[in-house]
Each structure stands twice: as structure tokens, then as C-alpha cells.
Amino acid sequence: MGSQENEIVLYTNRRCPWAHRAHIALDELKVPFKEVTIDLDTPRTQEYLAINPRGLVPSISFNGEIYTESAVVSWLLADAFPSGKLVLPSSAAGxxxxxxxxxxxxxxxxxxxxxxxxxxxxxxxxxxxxxxxxxxxxxxxxxxxxxxxxxxxxxxxxxxxxxxxxxxxxxxxxxxxxxxxxxxxxxxxxxxxxxxxxxxxxxxxxxxxxxxxxxxxxxxxxxxxxxxxxxxxxx
Incomplete structure (x- = not known):
């Protein structure tokens, strides 16, 4: 489940509404990414627990670092790709x-x-x-x-x-x-x-x-x- 530097990898399950948040952000921002599906119906693998010890989705590998929790991931994406479409940068007027x-x-x-x-x-x-x-x-x-x-x-x-x-x-x-x-x-x-x-x-x-x-x-x-x-x- 490793990722290359600068590659975005989304660990997700499409049935999960929390993980769905990250998909909406990525689609709206038109950001390419690799999708890895995590089975939520079985115990998490040790490999995934090494990525996210909580075993939850979504998790995202961004520039070689792992970020977890759906709101954190969504805000990270909005700020990393600041088109102003989803939200204005904090430094912008308003x-x-x-x-x-x-x-x-x-x-x-x-x-x-x-x-x-x-x-x-x-x-x-x-x-x-x-x-x-x-x-x-x-x-x-x-x-x-x-x-x-x-x-x-x-x-x-x-x-x-x-x-x-x-x-x-x-x-x-x-x-x-x-x-x-x-x-x-x-x-x-x-x-x-x-x-x-x-x-x-x-x-x-x-x-x-x-x-x-x-x-x-x-x-x-x-x-x-x-x-x-x-x-x-x-x-």
C-alpha cells in the first residue's frame, strides 16, 4: 500500500459517507489520484493499520505524508489546490x-x-x-x-x-x-x-x-x- 513521492493515494470505501467527502473534493478540484479500497466488512489488515491505526477511512497519502479524518482531508485538498472554487484562501479578501x-x-x-x-x-x-x-x-x-x-x-x-x-x-x-x-x-x-x-x-x-x-x-x-x-x- 505504499505510495510514491508526490502521488496522491486515497484509501477509501465508496459506501462510507465520510470517505465520500474526499471523493467530492477530488472530483470538483479535478485532481488525479490513486484509489485503494479498504474492506470495511472485515478486520483491517496490519498493512492498513500501519497507515491509519484507527482503521478508518478516508486516509490520504499526500506528498509522502499520511493524513486522516474526512474533514482534515477535505480541507487539506481545498488548501493544497487553491482555485478559490470550493473556498477562498484565508489570505484572500473575505x-x-x-x-x-x-x-x-x-x-x-x-x-x-x-x-x-x-x-x-x-x-x-x-x-x-x-x-x-x-x-x-x-x-x-x-x-x-x-x-x-x-x-x-x-x-x-x-x-x-x-x-x-x-x-x-x-x-x-x-x-x-x-x-x-x-x-x-x-x-x-x-x-x-x-x-x-x-x-x-x-x-x-x-x-x-x-x-x-x-x-x-x-x-x-x-x-x-x-x-x-x-x-x-x-x-
Whole structure:
């Protein structure tokens, strides 16, 4: 699993939404790289644990050094290839402010909304799902909807995806995709569309973007999600 100097090697698994972040960044930046798939269904090999002792994906070899954790990898790529497309450099006019807004948005998305959605996987009945949906949408309306009022169609009024979409897009596409096939309750999407139209319009644009859809295998994600739900509900 070694890499040559100056070669970018991405250790990944395409089913993992965290690893998906790195794929979105690399695709949007048009950076060539070598992809090494890590099997997440079996114990990690000693060879991979020598690269990332935590055994997680993604990891990236960049200029001969290893970097781990999806947000770290995504920010590294954005800063190493500073086109200004994903995010302005911190030294550019308005750069620090844009980066702060993106960081706040991403933190809010995960701390106020995404975590609540995961509770639905363990809910066995409509009655159990109802308060989870209500709480998730309430937080979405209060915390995230106002942050997307200027989306055109992407964060901050951008016509192209930004670092905000790099860091949330793999989860957004799962929200849209899994709702359409009934894994997430229909009431979730109808409530979001009615009460948080800015968010839903943004989410649909993100979920349709080529850099987000590029590695997304809907059939495999549906199958693995169903297996995960069955396991959660059996426990």
C-alpha cells in the first residue's frame, strides 16, 4: 500500500459517507489520484493499520505524508489546490469570513440535524418515528433554514458547490435518495419541503450534482442501509 513521492493515494470505501467527502473534493478540484479500497466488512489488515491505526477511512497519502479524518482531508485538498472554487484562501479578501460561515454551517448541520436523523433507524413504528421527525425538522427550521436563504443554488449564493457541500453532500444525497425509496419516512421529506423550502431546494441541487453523484451507488447504499436498520431494530 505504499505510495510514491508526490502521488496522491486515497484509501477509501465508496459506501462510507465520510470517505465520500474526499471523493467530492477530488472530483470538483479535478485532481488525479490513486484509489485503494479498504474492506470495511472485515478486520483491517496490519498493512492498513500501519497507515491509519484507527482503521478508518478516508486516509490520504499526500506528498509522502499520511493524513486522516474526512474533514482534515477535505480541507487539506481545498488548501493544497487553491482555485478559490470550493473556498477562498484565508489570505484572500473575505476568505476568513467565508471559511467561518462554512465551518459554522457544517457544524450546525451535523450537531442540530444529521445526528437526529440516525435515531429513525432504530424506530420500529410510526408512533416512534413521529417525535423524531418533529424534533429533527424543528431544529432544521430554526438552525439551518436561515443559513440557506441566499443559496443560488449552493451555499452562500454560489452557482457551484463549495466546501460546505463537500462536507455535507454525501449525507445530503443519502437523505434525498433514501427518502425517495421509502427508507426515510415520506413525512420527513414532506415536512422539510413545506417548512424548510430553502433547505429542500438546496438539498435537491446538492444531490443532483455530478461531483456528489459520481461514486454514489444507490443500490448498494440502499442494501447496506436496510441491513443496518434491521440490525438496529433487532437489538
Amino acid at each position: 476568505g476568513p469570513q467565508q471559511r467561518a460561515r462554512i465551518a459554522f454551517f457544517v457544524d450546525t448541520y451535523f450537531s442540530k440535524f444529521q445526528g437526529g436523523l440516525m435515531k429513525l433507524f432504530g424506530a420500529k413504528t410510526d408512533e416512534e418515528q413521529e417525535p423524531i421527525i418533529t424534533e429533527a425538522v424543528d431544529k432544521l427550521v430554526k438552525e439551518i433554514e436561515p443559513l440557506l436563504k441566499n443559496a443560488k443554488p449552493f451555499f452562500g449564493g454560489s452557482s457551484h458547490i463549495t466546501q460546505a457541500e463537500v462536507l455535507t453532500g454525501s449525507f445530503v444525497i443519502r437523505l434525498v435518495s433514501l427518502t425517495k425509496v421509502g427508507i426515510y419516512p415520506a413525512k420527513l421529506s414532506s415536512s422539510i419541503a413545506e417548512r424548510a423550502p430553502n433547505f429542500w431546494k438546496w438539498a435537491e441541487a446538492v444531490a443532483a450534482h455530478p461531483s456528489v453523484t459520481g461514486i454514489y451507488d444507490e443500490e448498494k447504499i440502499i442494501a447496506s442501509t436496510k441491513a443496518r436498520i434491521a440490525k438496529a431494530r433487532a437489538s
